[in-house]
Amino acid sequence: MKSRPTILDVAKQAGVSKSTVSLVLQGASSVKDETRSSVRQAMADIGYVYNRSAATLRSSTSGLIGLVINDLRNPFFTEFAARFQMELAKAGFATVLANTDEDPKLQSQMISSLVEHGVSGFIISPAYGEEATTLAVLDAANTPTLQVFRTLEREGGTFPLLAPDYLTGGRLAAEHLLEKGCKKIAFLGGLEGRPVTRERMAGYLSVLEEVGQEPLILTGQSTRAFGKSMAAQMRKDHPDVDGVICFNDLVALGVLAACPDLGIKAGRDLRVVGFDDIEDGQDSYPPLTTVSSNIPDFAASAARQIVDWIKDGVAPPPEARSPVRLVIRASSGA
Amino acid sequence: MKSRPTILDVAKQAGVSKSTVSLVLQGASSVKDETRSSVRQAMADIGYVYNRSAATLRSSTSGLIGLVINDLRNPFFTEFAARFQMELAKAGFATVLANTDEDPKLQSQMISSLVEHGVSGFIISPAYGEEATTLAVLDAANTPTLQVFRTLEREGGTFPLLAPDYLTGGRLAAEHLLEKGCKKIAFLGGLEGRPVTRERMAGYLSVLEEVGQEPLILTGQSTRAFGKSMAAQMRKDHPDVDGVICFNDLVALGVLAACPDLGIKAGRDLRVVGFDDIEDGQDSYPPLTTVSSNIPDFAASAARQIVDWIKDGVAPPPEARSPVRLVIRASSGA
DNA sequence: CTGAAAGCGCTTACAG
DNA sequence: CTGAAAGCGCTTACAG
Numbered sequence: 001m002k003s004r005p006t007i008l009d010v011a012k013q014a015g016v017s018k019s020t021v022s023l024v025l026q027g028a029s030s031v032k033d034e035t036r037s038s039v040r041q042a043m044a045d046i047g048y049v050y051n052r053s054a055a056t057l058r059s060s061t062s063g064l065i066g067l068v069i070n071d072l073r074n075p076f077f078t079e080f081a082a083r084f085q086m087e088l089a090k091a092g093f094a095t096v097l098a099n100t101d102e103d104p105k106l107q108s109q110m111i112s113s114l115v116e117h118g119v120s121g122f123i124i125s126p127a128y129g130e131e132a133t134t135l136a137v138l139d140a141a142n143t144p145t146l147q148v149f150r151t152l153e154r155e156g157g158t159f160p161l162l163a164p165d166y167l168t169g170g171r172l173a174a175e176h177l178l179e180k181g182c183k184k185i186a187f188l189g190g191l192e193g194r195p196v197t198r199e200r201m202a203g204y205l206s207v208l209e210e211v212g213q214e215p216l217i218l219t220g221q222s223t224r225a226f227g228k229s230m231a232a233q234m235r236k237d238h239p240d241v242d243g244v245i246c247f248n249d250l251v252a253l254g255v256l257a258a259c260p261d262l263g264i265k266a267g268r269d270l271r272v273v274g275f276d277d278i279e280d281g282q283d284s285y286p287p288l289t290t291v292s293s294n295i296p297d298f299a300a301s302a303a304r305q306i307v308d309w310i311k312d313g314v315a316p317p318p319e320a321r322s323p324v325r326l327v328i329r330a331s332s333g334a
Numbered sequence: 335m336k337s338r339p340t341i342l343d344v345a346k347q348a349g350v351s352k353s354t355v356s357l358v359l360q361g362a363s364s365v366k367d368e369t370r371s372s373v374r375q376a377m378a379d380i381g382y383v384y385n386r387s388a389a390t391l392r393s394s395t396s397g398l399i400g401l402v403i404n405d406l407r408n409p410f411f412t413e414f415a416a417r418f419q420m421e422l423a424k425a426g427f428a429t430v431l432a433n434t435d436e437d438p439k440l441q442s443q444m445i446s447s448l449v450e451h452g453v454s455g456f457i458i459s460p461a462y463g464e465e466a467t468t469l470a471v472l473d474a475a476n477t478p479t480l481q482v483f484r485t486l487e488r489e490g491g492t493f494p495l496l497a498p499d500y501l502t503g504g505r506l507a508a509e510h511l512l513e514k515g516c517k518k519i520a521f522l523g524g525l526e527g528r529p530v531t532r533e534r535m536a537g538y539l540s541v542l543e544e545v546g547q548e549p550l551i552l553t554g555q556s557t558r559a560f561g562k563s564m565a566a567q568m569r570k571d572h573p574d575v576d577g578v579i580c581f582n583d584l585v586a587l588g589v590l591a592a593c594p595d596l597g598i599k600a601g602r603d604l605r606v607v608g609f610d611d612i613e614d615g616q617d618s619y620p621p622l623t624t625v626s627s628n629i630p631d632f633a634a635s636a637a638r639q640i641v642d643w644i645k646d647g648v649a650p651p652p653e654a655r656s657p658v659r660l661v662i663r664a665s666s667g668a
Numbered sequence: 669c670t671g672a673a674a675g676c677g678c679t680t681a682c683a684g
Numbered sequence: 685c686t687g688a689a690a691g692c693g694c695t696t697a698c699a700g
Contacts, residue, residue, distance in 0.1 A: 006693055017671045022695060030669060047474060050450045053396065054693035056387035057676045064451065067431070072416040073613065075409060082406040082433045089432070089440075094447055097401070097431040098423070099416045106423075113428055116384045117398065140381060224617035257619040260594065279407065280614070283558035285591040340677055351687045356679060364685060388677035391692045671700085677692105684687085 005046045014042035025050060056118055065093050065306060066114035068107065068124040070150070072099035074222075075278040076248065076295070077125065080148075083299035084123065091307045093120070104129035108137045115141045121306045124159075125149045128194065135159075144309040146316065148302055150196055157318070162302055164293030165321040166196065166275075170203020172326040173245045173273040173291055178211060180271055180333050182243030186216040188230055188255070190247030197247060200275055204245050222247050227254020235262050242270060243332075249274035249281050249290055256284055256331060271332040286330035293324050339380045348376035359384060390452055399427050399640060400448035402441065402458040404484070406433035408556075409612040410582065410629070411459065414482075417633035418457065425641045427454070438463035442471045449475045455640045458493075459483045462528070478643040480650065482636055484530060491652070496636055498627030499655040500530065500609075504537025506660040507579045507607040507625055512545060514605055514667050516577030520550040522564055522589070524581030531581060534609055538579050556581050561588020569596050576604060577666075583608035583615050583624055590618055590665060605666040620664035627658050 007021040014021070016035060023031050024039040031039075042048075056062040065088055069077050085095040096119060098110035107127045111134065114122070121144040126134060131152045138145050138159065151161040177185050187204050190197035197219065208215045216238060220226050227246060231254065234241055246252035252274030259266040266272055267286045274281060277292035305316045341359070345352040350369060357365050358373040365373075376382075390396040399422055403411050419429040430453060432444035441461045445468065448456070455478040460468060465486045472479050472493065485495040511519050521538050524531035531553065542549045550572060554560050561580060565588065568575055580586035586608030593600040600606055601620045608615060611626030639650050 004693095008693080018693095019672080019695085020670055023670085026695085032669065035669080049446075049474070051391070051452065051693055052450045053387045053390035053452050054676090055695070057385070057391050057678080057693080058695045060676075062387065064430075072419075073409075073413055075407070075412070078409070078412045079407055081431070082435075085406075085431055085433050086435065086440075089444055089447065094451055095431050096398075097415070097419055097429050099419050101416075101420065106420075110423055112383075113423065116386045117428055118385065118387050140383070224614065228617050253614075254617055257617055260619050280558065280587075283562055283588055283591055285594050285619075338677095342677080352677095353679085353688080354686055357686085360679085366685065369685080385677055388692090389679070391677080391694080392679045394692075669700105671698105673698090674696085676695085679692085680690085682687105682689090684685100 004051070005048045006051070007048075009046055010039065010042050010048050013046055014039045060118070062118040062120050063093055064096050064117060064119045066098065066111070066119040066122045066124075067095050068098045068100060068111060068114070068122060068126070070100050070102050070125050070127040072097075074250065075280060076276045079278065079295045080299050083296050084303055087300050087303035088307070091303065093307065100127045102127045104134060108133045111137045111141070115143075119143065121145065121310050123148055123302060123306055126152045128152075144306060144315070146302065146306050146309070153195070160316045161319045162298075162305060162316070163319075163321060164298065164324050166199040166324070167203045169275060169291035169293070169324040169326075170200045170245070171207050172203070172324070173275075174204045174207035176289070176326055176328065176332060177243035177245070177271055177273060178207065180243070182271055183213075184216065184238070184240045185213065185243040185245065186218060186234065186238065186241045188218050188234070188244050188246045189222050189226055189251035190219050191222070192219040200247060216241065219247075222251055224250050224254035224257065227251035228258040229254075231255040231258035231264075232262060235264065244270065244272050246272065246274045249276045249278045249288060252288055252290070252331070253280060253284055256286070256288065267330045267333050273332055277327055281329070284331070289329045289332035290327050291324050292327045293322065298322050338385070339382045340385070341382075343380055344373065344376050344382050347380055348373045394452070395644075396452040396454050397427055398430050398451060398453045400430050400432065400445070400453040400456045400458075402432045402434060402445060402448075402456060402460070404434050404436050404459050404461040406431075408584065409614060410610045413612065413629045414633050417630050418637055421634050421637035422641070425637065427641065434461045436461045438468060442467045445471045445475070449477075453477065455479065455644050457482055457636055457640055460486045462486070478640060478649070480636065480640050480643070487529070494650045495653045496632075496639060496650070497653075497655060498632065498658050500533040500658070501537045503609060503625035503627070503658040503660075504534045504579065505541050506537070506658070507609075508538045508541035510623070510660055510662065510666060511577035511579065511605055511607060512541065512547075514577070516605055517547075518550065518572070518574045519547065519577040519579065520552060520568065520572065520575045522552050522568070522578050522580045523556050523560055523585035524553050525556070526553040534581060550575065553581075556585055558584050558588035558591065561585035562592040563588075565589040565592035565598075566596060569598065578604065578606050580606065580608045583610045583612045583622060586622055586624065586665070587614060587618055590620070590622065601664050601667050607666055611661055615663070618665070623663045623666035624661050625658050626661045627656065632656050
């Protein structure tokens with residue numbers, strides 16, 4: 001197989017100049033319909049494939065978007081990534097993936113690599129740590145950059161953030177458990193001090209304060225394993241807890257998995273609410289009540305925002321919050 | 335911010351010719367150390383960023399690898415994708431992601447887009463259906479293409495396949511359940527007729543035949559939801575089943591989730607084995623016995639193979655099988 | 669509506 | 685070990 005045909009070959013085949021071929025490629029309306037179709041036919045005949053590298057070099061827009069995710073193995077992020085990529089594909093953009101695994105060093109390295117590839121924009125759910133470096137690399141890229149879920153803060157402003165309304169989510173969860181009659185509600189998981197933890201916790205705290213119930217906070221990892229081990233420990237140290245709001249669904253699923261061995265009937269002795277509404281929560285035992293941030297809509301909205309920003313050059317607002325809702329299932333009592 | 339500096343600017347700054355700068359960029363050993371470091375210094379000083387589009391155009395090698403996955407939301411594939419991407423990053427390649435969601439139309443469309451971006455190679459876990467179209471697009475790309483987990487078959491040969499040794503996995507699972515004393519072992523899930531289903535089932539079938547036990551096969555979707563509903567139905571239609579080998583961990587986790595409501599004690603009344611060893615299986619109740627294909631090693635091996643193929647031009651063997659092992663946890667009886 | 673020419677930022681032989 | 689020149693395949697003004 002020889003090297004691929006170029007627009008010159010197409011032009012020759014179609015009997016037009018290469019400019020005309022280029023115009024057809026870009027869908028310019030100035031080309032006569034007849035010419036257009038004969039050019040398209042020529043392309044098909046000789047098996048022409050568009051060479052984006054050449055186009056990128058000349059026009060300095062790559063059609064590539066960098067998706068930087070702090071933990072791709074967390075199903076919440078996976079669902080987001082999968083949806084986001086498919087939305088972008090619809091808009092004609094390809095997604096270059098970088099999983100940073102919560103490692104800020106890897107993060108700035110991978111972002112640099114994406115910049116070299118000339119990505120036209122970034123969507124980033126950042127890993128924390130070494131904020132200055134990461135932000136500097138992104139600054140230098142000088143390209144539309146939208147943060148999702150998490151934000152790297154700095155004085156003088158950072159990149160726009162799109163995130164679910166976690167505060168309201170925390171409120172909804174707490175109010176729901178109160179309605180169910182819980183007398184002692186704990187908040188479980190989430191790394192101490194992180195903005196996301198603070199937000200999810202804030203709704204819970206304000207509701208508890210309103211009714212005069214004492215909060216109980218047990219921060220930590222956001223994994224199933226943590227939920228599982230903390231369920232046991234909570235049973236021992238705080239046997240009066242009858243409701244728990246978990247930082248995310250993974251922690252909640254860990255709690256549910258621990259219940260049988262602890263002799264706890266989840267949904268009755270202990271009412272459990274999670275955050276995120278990952279798909280697994282529908283099929284756990286019992287099915288998980290959770291604060292949904294509607295990942296499909298969220299991903300579509302993120303895709304729309306970055307594409308618009310790239311095309312129109314107008315940045316989204318510094319911070320936007322998407323609506324959340326409580327999805328009630330058996331884990332909080334039928 | 336003006337346009338980025340180019341190697342010409344670097345050359346001027348360092349007082350050398352641009353060829354020399356290019357040589358430094360490529361790590362050529364022919365450049366004097368002193369020259370090299372002054373060039374590097376110049377790059378840092380003026381904030382030079384390598385433009386890969388230009389390099390790609392000239393050298394026709396992009397450093398991009400297309401990762402095409404049939405179902406990214408399945409944690410098994412997610413874990414693979416995450417590991418694979420990170421391995422590739424180590425080798426200096428970026429990963430362009432395409433989730434086809436089992437849709438062959440989307441698949442050929444996305445592959446075409448990746449070809450336009452000039453990916454240097456493909457890793458594909460293909461969606462089934464319209465094999466001819468997909469294979470034709472990949473043929474035309476004329477670039478190293480490695481299939482993983484699944485294969486699109488065709489007369490006259492297809493692209494090389496790298497997959498775990500599912501047949502042995504099925505044997506191991508069946509032998510284990512027999513040792514545990516199971517009298518009636520079912521195989522649950524997996525789409526009828528698919529090569530992967532056939533392979534995973536084949537080991538089970540041969541072991542059962544050896545001991546003269548009658549097989550019971552209930553194929554279907556490979557989801558938690560399927561496992562959950564089938565557990566109930568199996569209870570009704572085949573109450574004598576005391577062991578079940580599930581097509582994958584998702585099905586197995588669905589079965590486990592259904593057990594409490596059915597009054598079944600998993601690991602005692604019903605011994606359950608899955609396939610894949612996804613992380614969730616460690617924290618289910620009870621923890622899941624499963625056939626592990628060692629995703630981290632598998633991903634590293636896939637990355638190595640495609641990178642070698644790209645660099646040396648030598649294709650891997652038509653089919654390679656990676657080792658599997660049985661990870662025994664409580665779901666098959668402690 | 670279409671053509672001829674220049675140029676995007678690199679790499680690649682080829683001299684020296 | 686380093687320099688001058690050509691060229692990768694497009695897009696972009698600019699004429700006509």
